[in-house]
Amino acid sequence: MPQEYRLILKHADEPGYTPDIDCYMRNGGYETLKKALSFQTKDLPDGKKQTPQEQIRQEVTTSGLRGRGGAGFSCGLKWSLVDRKSGKPIYMICNADESEPGTFKDRQIIHKDPHQLIEGMIVACFGNDVHLAYIYIRGEMPEGARILNRALAEARAKNFLGKNILGKGYDLEIHIHRGAGAYICGEETGLIESLEGKRAYPRIKPPYFPAILGLYMCPTIVNNVETLAAVKHIVQMGGAEYAKLGTPNNTGTRIVSVSGHVKKPGYFEVEVGKATLGELIFDEKFGGGLRDGRKLKAIIPGGSSAKVFKAGEKFKVKRKGPDGQLTPVEVDLLDLPYDFDSLQQAGSMSGSGAIIVMDDSTDIVAALANLSEFYAHESCGQCTPCREGSLWMSKALHRLTNGHGRKQDADYLIRIAQGIQGRTICAFGEACSWPVLSFINKFKDEFEARGARDEAKHSSSAGAGPSGEMRIAASPQH
Amino acid sequence: MSNGVLTEQKPAPPPIEKIKVKIDGKEIEVPKMMPDWQGKLQATTMLQACELAGVEVPHYCYHPKLPVAGNCRMCLVEFGTPMMGPDRKPVLNPDGTPKIARSVLPYEPTSARGAIACASPISPGMEIYPSSPATKQMREGVLEYLLINHPLDCPICDQAGECKLQEYSVDYGKASSRFAEEKVHKPKQVNLGPRVMLDDERCILCSRCIRFTKDIAKDDALGFVERGSHSTLTKFPGKNFDNNYTLNTVDICPVGALTSKDFRFQMRVWFLKESKSICTSCGTGCNIVMGSRENKVYRYEPRENDAVNSCWMCDHGRLNYKWINRDDRLTKVGGSKLNVQYQDGAWSTALRAVSDALKNAATGSVAIIASARQTNEELYLLKKLGKKYDALTDSVGRMDKGDHLLLNADRNPNTTG
Numbered sequence: 041m042p043q044e045y046r047l048i049l050k051h052a053d054e055p056g057y058t059p060d061i062d063c064y065m066r067n068g069g070y071e072t073l074k075k076a077l078s079f080q081t082k083d084l085p086d087g088k089k090q091t092p093q094e095q096i097r098q099e100v101t102t103s104g105l106r107g108r109g110g111a112g113f114s115c116g117l118k119w120s121l122v123d124r125k126s127g128k129p130i131y132m133i134c135n136a137d138e139s140e141p142g143t144f145k146d147r148q149i150i151h152k153d154p155h156q157l158i159e160g161m162i163v164a165c166f167g168n169d170v171h172l173a174y175i176y177i178r179g180e181m182p183e184g185a186r187i188l189n190r191a192l193a194e195a196r197a198k199n200f201l202g203k204n205i206l207g208k209g210y211d212l213e214i215h216i217h218r219g220a221g222a223y224i225c226g227e228e229t230g231l232i233e234s235l236e237g238k239r240a241y242p243r244i245k246p247p248y249f250p251a252i253l254g255l256y257m258c259p260t261i262v263n264n265v266e267t268l269a270a271v272k273h274i275v276q277m278g279g280a281e282y283a284k285l286g287t288p289n290n291t292g293t294r295i296v297s298v299s300g301h302v303k304k305p306g307y308f309e310v311e312v313g314k315a316t317l318g319e320l321i322f323d324e325k326f327g328g329g330l331r332d333g334r335k336l337k338a339i340i341p342g343g344s345s346a347k348v349f350k351a352g353e354k355f356k357v358k359r360k361g362p363d364g365q366l367t368p369v370e371v372d373l374l375d376l377p378y379d380f381d382s383l384q385q386a387g388s389m390s391g392s393g394a395i396i397v398m399d400d401s402t403d404i405v406a407a408l409a410n411l412s413e414f415y416a417h418e419s420c421g422q423c424t425p426c427r428e429g430s431l432w433m434s435k436a437l438h439r440l441t442n443g444h445g446r447k448q449d450a451d452y453l454i455r456i457a458q459g460i461q462g463r464t465i466c467a468f469g470e471a472c473s474w475p476v477l478s479f480i481n482k483f484k485d486e487f488e489a490r491g492a493r494d495e496a497k498h499s500s501s502a503g504a505g506p507s508g509e510m511r512i513a514a515s516p517q518h
Numbered sequence: 519m520s521n522g523v524l525t526e527q528k529p530a531p532p533p534i535e536k537i538k539v540k541i542d543g544k545e546i547e548v549p550k551m552m553p554d555w556q557g558k559l560q561a562t563t564m565l566q567a568c569e570l571a572g573v574e575v576p577h578y579c580y581h582p583k584l585p586v587a588g589n590c591r592m593c594l595v596e597f598g599t600p601m602m603g604p605d606r607k608p609v610l611n612p613d614g615t616p617k618i619a620r621s622v623l624p625y626e627p628t629s630a631r632g633a634i635a636c637a638s639p640i641s642p643g644m645e646i647y648p649s650s651p652a653t654k655q656m657r658e659g660v661l662e663y664l665l666i667n668h669p670l671d672c673p674i675c676d677q678a679g680e681c682k683l684q685e686y687s688v689d690y691g692k693a694s695s696r697f698a699e700e701k702v703h704k705p706k707q708v709n710l711g712p713r714v715m716l717d718d719e720r721c722i723l724c725s726r727c728i729r730f731t732k733d734i735a736k737d738d739a740l741g742f743v744e745r746g747s748h749s750t751l752t753k754f755p756g757k758n759f760d761n762n763y764t765l766n767t768v769d770i771c772p773v774g775a776l777t778s779k780d781f782r783f784q785m786r787v788w789f790l791k792e793s794k795s796i797c798t799s800c801g802t803g804c805n806i807v808m809g810s811r812e813n814k815v816y817r818y819e820p821r822e823n824d825a826v827n828s829c830w831m832c833d834h835g836r837l838n839y840k841w842i843n844r845d846d847r848l849t850k851v852g853g854s855k856l857n858v859q860y861q862d863g864a865w866s867t868a869l870r871a872v873s874d875a876l877k878n879a880a881t882g883s884v885a886i887i888a889s890a891r892q893t894n895e896e897l898y899l900l901k902k903l904g905k906k907y908d909a910l911t912d913s914v915g916r917m918d919k920g921d922h923l924l925l926n927a928d929r930n931p932n933t934t935g
């Protein structure tokens with residue numbers, strides 16, 4: 041039976057553990073930084089030399105760490121793409137915007153163990169020759185910003201930050217920047233624009249890849265809070281050791297947020313891929329199962345943008361056999377290992393590590409209307425398909441929940457969503473269309489039944505009304 | 519104006535490498551690098567390559583003289599690149615041609631993934647499909663989204679006849695929309711400044727006007743507020759849209775959202791006769807197109823000339839056309855000393871009278887008042903004439919303040935001419 045494996049949250053919930061620097065240092069804090077700063081240039085077997093910075097980057101590559109912000113992109117690879125020859129400064133940004141509905145993991149680190157994030161950041165900055173870094177924190181987390189600011193001041197006072205850190209000749213400053221309340225500020229190029237003081241309009245890629253033309257048009261690394269916290273442990277224990285946690289290609293630990301219709305909503309740190317979706321929802325050590333007398337209806341496995349799963353679904357997932365060959369095996373939804381690759385093969389994603397559970401009391405049409413309203417509200421409005429399509433979908437769905445549905449609305453909505461995905465500047469296009477595509481594809485009967493019921497209702501009362509034509513309800517203006 | 523004498527002899531720039539791409543199946547060789555909006559060489563874009571091949575790629579937000587925004591998505595095109603084997607060598611078809619991998623959505627490999635032609639660089643061997651069914655479908659989609667919240671008020675819109683929304687809807691759109699919801703409503707008749715009106719419901723949020731105002735006119739006056747479908751163009755609080763270049767935004771607005779207070783409701787554009795000309799309101803000499811009907815001028819618009827005014831002109835010059843139709847303007851020739859009555863058609867008599875008078879004039883007895891608004895050729899001849907008589911020659915100077923972009927301090931076009 042899988043257990044929680046607390047690496048990043050090791051101390052966070054211990055009684056008496058406080059977010060101040062003394063408590064952190066009593067528990068071995070900033071030892072990894074001292075270790076990293078005393079790395080020496082190494083001679084490689086092939087006669088080349090490896091600088092301390094290169095060694096840190098090598099450890100992260102070896103660790104197999106994949107980004108915890110949403111896309112699961114290899115952290116080592118991301119760092120290797122940074123333009124180090126431009127002559128311009130390299131910036132590091134910690135993405136602490138945590139706004140994906142269902143996600144509440146980064147704030148655990150920020151609120152309960154902020155120095156761990158800061159230490160991870162300093163190590164990551166040192167490893168990437170960064171001398172100025174930012175933590176972009178979600179506007180709705182003022183307490184987190186306060187805690188981080190205090191922690192940064194403490195770190196500065198101890199010369200873990202500032203000039204000539206610990207006498208090793210390395211300078212680094214970290215600043216906090218608070219967002220103003222927009223989901224799109226979590227998208228890395230939107231975040232960069234916002235940090236520059238502009239509207240958070242995501243940038244077009246090409247040409248504005250952060251690794252080349254990021255903050256102030258300089259090479260920039262954007263990493264999630266949890267990713268940077270993991271870097272601390274990777275440098276502490278060594279990349280190879282870290283890679284032993286979790287499963288191949290899905291290494292390390294991950295903080296999973298479980299919410300919705302479970303008895304014990306909460307966050308659980310597990311080795312990636314060692315627990316199944318079913319265990320995370322039903323096991324006593326995790327979600328604790330559904331409310332009494334309820335049956336599972338649907339699961340959103342990776343934050344609200346991930347495609348929904350329907351209870352009872354089965355998937356073909358590639359498994360490595362004893363002979364090392366990948367062979368497809370059929371896996372029940374609840375037996376899917378909670379890792380990056382399995383969920384992707386099942387047609388969804390583990391995204392931000394947020395599992396949203398819906399039981400049979402859920403009105404699936406209303407649930408999607410609610411999600412859709414969120415996306416219509418949060419679309420930055422820059423590119424045509426997402427700007428117009430997100431509100432269009434929300435209006436149509438609210439028409440359905442307001443009793444003015446049509447049978448054709450299911451197909452109508454799918455066509456709107458298909459016109460958005462893949463045609464936009466940023467992945468918000470997918471984020472707003474995937475819920476619609478997956479909810480309707482998997483629960484089409486419920487959407488069509490709703491439309492048919494409304495049509496029947498209106499045609500039977502048509503004689504009384506001014507005309508038999510369907511009236512369209514005014515949708516809420518967001 | 520360019521001054522050939524002063525141009526230094528620069529070594530010829532190294533020739534630009536050419537690469538081969540295929541556009542709708544036709545192979546074409548294009549330069550690897552081409553000038554961007556500032557004239558700097560950058561990797562050639564798909565849109566530039568298509569233009570060289572004579573294939574139109576519809577676009578709204580892209581403007582060759584503005585920074586690329588990539589927001590309208592109208593220029594999405596399907597494309598493919600040569601497939602690479604594990605040995606990093608191109609995979610070949612049985613007939614020896616390189617195999618092309620069409621770009622598809624990573625999560626839905628049966629659907630094409632388009633690229634925005636305005637911002638995507640070409641690469642050797644790339645194939646671009648501006649006429650493929652997938653490209654067509656993407657365009658139709660974008661147009662449908664652009665129109666769902668549009669007021670469709672063409673009959674009362676000044677842009678009608680030169681509106682990209684109309685043109686592309688005819689060329690690339692579908693006849694009907696599936697939209698069955700209530701439209702978003704936004705401010706109408708917004709007074710942006712002394713010369714420009716805005717209808718936010720017509721605005722397609724392409725940001726051309728914002729980019730022009732910020733990056734060319736260097737005036738941070740316009741921006742979007744609100745988010746998503748409620749995004750609204752406006753001027754910044756406490757700012758008035760009142761620089762000397764505001765009317766250029768009316769030209770580049772692809773729809774009828776921005777209108778010139780001077781021109782709106784005056785004339786349907788399809789009645790206007792277009793004549794190429796030069797603006798005479800200052801020494802810069804912006805190239806223009808005059809729009810007139812029945813001998814009355816209705817508007818000036820800039821005409822592209824990269825050596826002079828790029829695609830722009832200043833508001834001062836643009837609106838300085840009304841004198842042409844003024845009643846009190848001297849349009850007849852004559853003179854009491856010459857015994858010629860001021861009347862139409864007196865030119866031949868008057869000219870003869872002047873030339874007779876000059877024939878008998880002694881050196882030093884003639885003075886000439888020229889106008890620096892005459893053409894260089896006229897002024898050259900006048901000068902020759904003046905030399906012959908050792909004449910006192912002068913013109914009325916009109917000096918004022920110039921600005922950072924086009925307006926010259928000298929409000930006469932040919933003072934030094």
Ligand SMILES: Cc1cc2nc3c(=O)[nH]c(=O)nc-3n(C[C@H](O)[C@H](O)[C@H](O)COP(=O)(O)O)c2cc1C
Pocket residue numbers: 106107108109110111112113115118135136137138139140223224225226227228229262263264265267268466467468471
């Ligand atoms: C619409 C949208 C919202 C996002 N929001 C967040 C967020 O709140 N926090 C986050 O860490 N990443 C977010 N991301 C992902 C970031 O763009 C980026 O990939 C991530 O910060 C990279 O960090 P990682 O490689 O460490 O995961 C978002 C992406 C999109 C498209």
Ligand code: SF4
Pocket residue numbers: 224241242418419420421422423424426427464465466467468469
């Ligand atoms: S996809 Fe949506 S959120 Fe992303 S840039 Fe376009 S309009 Fe903005």
Ligand code: SF4
Pocket residue numbers: 720721722723724725726727728751767770771772773775776
């Ligand atoms: S007013 Fe015109 S130019 Fe400006 S953003 Fe709207 S459509 Fe584009």
Ligand code: FES
Pocket residue numbers: 576577578579580587588589590591592593594634635636637
């Ligand atoms: S022209 Fe608007 S995205 Fe290319």
